[in-house]
Amino acid sequence: MEQQRNTILITGASSGLGEGMAREFAKQGKNLCLCARRIDRLQQLQTELQQSYPAIKVGIKVLDVNQHDDVFRVFDEFKQEFGQIDRFIINAGMGKGAALGTGYFQANKATAETNFVAALAQCEAAMTILRDQQQGHLVTISSMSAFRGMPRAMTVYAATKAGLASLTEGIRADLMKSYGSNSPIKVSTIYPGYIRSEINEKVKNTPFMVDTETGCRLLAAAINKEPVKAYVPRWPWALMAFLMKRLPLKWVLKLT
Structure with missing residues (x-):
């Protein structure tokens, strides 16, 4: 049974999957707290959504998730503005990088910091609010690449997404203990x-x-079911997840 989550916060909402999910949840009549670095893109999206769905409230704020103090401030400001945040979607990330040892440490470092350390800050800020509310839904956007080590530009990206998945499971384990x-x-x-x-x-x-x-339509549908984990689209990725966790690495690389 799907829960009624009326106010949803999405990071990295100015483009890509974040922007697409915002549109999908707006169609469902959800109030939105949208944050990203590019205020011009957020303003365009806010105008579009409020014109198309005048019954919803759309708040926007500039946020660079690598500025960790700002993550806590922006999440708290949205909480004060909306009264309650029912769902946090930790989506902001990047994918630049290169094979290790080829001179691109700074790019790999930026990906590691954005996709894991900044995600940690977002999860910490979200969980502070959710624990205070004693209810809600935390969602992290990992990747199919999280299941195995990946080559070249994907090496660090895959590692961060594996780390994020483990972090998320650890949060769930902690809540189970509580x-x-x-x-x-x-x-x-x-x-x-x-x-x-x-x-x-x-x-x-x-x-x-x-x-x-x-x-993004499939992502929103999966998130609304509030599963422990979901592969999106389910076909062929549920099968791929099964295979990727079990096959020798050289075969996994052929699949991906």
């Missing part, structure tokens, strides 16, 4: 497959790639 199996705070890890977005717009001829609108 509340048992019926915790009022739900926690979900979402593993997107190949969904077209700005982070992969230069990648061509990728099998199983779906367009942004389709992918």
